[in-house]
Amino acid sequence: xxxxxxxxIATRSQTGKVAIMTLNRPKALNALSSPLFTQLNAALESAxxxxxxxAIVITGGDKxxxxxxxxxxMKDITFSEAYKNNFLGTWSKISTIRKxxxxxxxxxxxxxxxxxxxxTDILLCTPTATFSQPEITLGIIPGGGGTQRLVSLIGKHRxxxxxxxxRKVPGKLAGEWGLVSRVVEEGESVxxxxxxxxxxxxxxxxxAVQAGxxxxxxxxxxxxxxxxxxxxxxxxxxxATADQKEGMAAFGExxxxxxxxx
Ligand code: CAA
Numbered sequence: 001x002x003x004x005x006x007x008x009i010a011t012r013s014q015t016g017k018v019a020i021m022t023l024n025r026p027k028a029l030n031a032l033s034s035p036l037f038t039q040l041n042a043a044l045e046s047a048x049x050x051x052x053x054x055a056i057v058i059t060g061g062d063k064x065x066x067x068x069x070x071x072x073x074m075k076d077i078t079f080s081e082a083y084k085n086n087f088l089g090t091w092s093k094i095s096t097i098r099k100x101x102x103x104x105x106x107x108x109x110x111x112x113x114x115x116x117x118x119x120t121d122i123l124l125c126t127p128t129a130t131f132s133q134p135e136i137t138l139g140i141i142p143g144g145g146g147t148q149r150l151v152s153l154i155g156k157h158r159x160x161x162x163x164x165x166x167r168k169v170p171g172k173l174a175g176e177w178g179l180v181s182r183v184v185e186e187g188e189s190v191x192x193x194x195x196x197x198x199x200x201x202x203x204x205x206x207x208a209v210q211a212g213x214x215x216x217x218x219x220x221x222x223x224x225x226x227x228x229x230x231x232x233x234x235x236x237x238x239x240a241t242a243d244q245k246e247g248m249a250a251f252g253e254x255x256x257x258x259x260x261x262x
Contacts, residue, residue: 008023010043016052066113068113105171128172137166
């Protein structure tokens, strides 16, 4: 057939406020090939620049979120090629997105799939999802941020356990460890729940939401004194917004605020 299936399907929630991105390479278990990442990055960038989008959901299939980087694509590349072409460098694009990203994981989130999930801002999974970094079984290590992000999320010892033994972490345990934000009930749709969470965020003023995301992310990069100063300064700047005046006036008048994103 000559029709080309998109590797990432972009849709909207019923309200139109949430852009939903569904990884769509089912025959390869959503292996994250370069073309797939190019499409995901383009969809993310377009959503970030579209005023009608207030939050983003990234999900995969019912049985597989993503089974990792594409092993067939990378098996023959040389060090020189990987280094020259900054292999996996494009994966960092997600961390430049200003709008909140909610991840919805059902089934396997392996290797790069686990790392992609870790790059989201709020992460939901099913109790039977499987998080794992099996790179060690392939003679490599995680290259999409896993070693760094896991340590800050679950601590050194659990991160080492995942990275060095390829241990499979079920969704329920991932919830107990704080690898995810929420574990949905068995039988509940993780995408539907993720959209609900995204709609909640989408209902708040976009400037405060952007600032909240920026401040939390700063904690991962900055020493505490600088992080606290960054947070306080950002907090202070919000008093220059109409949304702060509106939010606090509405509280006093016992009514719902109307955000103008200004
Ligand atoms: N890359 C490329 N193709 C993949 C893939 C991957 N990561 N994972 C699965 N596939 C392909 C399989 O090769 C197979 O293709 P064919 O039908 O052409 O043979 C198809 O998807 C279905 O897979 P299986 O037949 O293996 O399905 P299964 O149900 O028996 O097993 C699985 C499922 C346990 C997830 C198994 O596919 C698996 O172990 N996959 C690899 C997981 C992995 O090692 N991921 C880490 C990749 S490295 C990485 O991600 C580096 C990084 O840090 C960025």
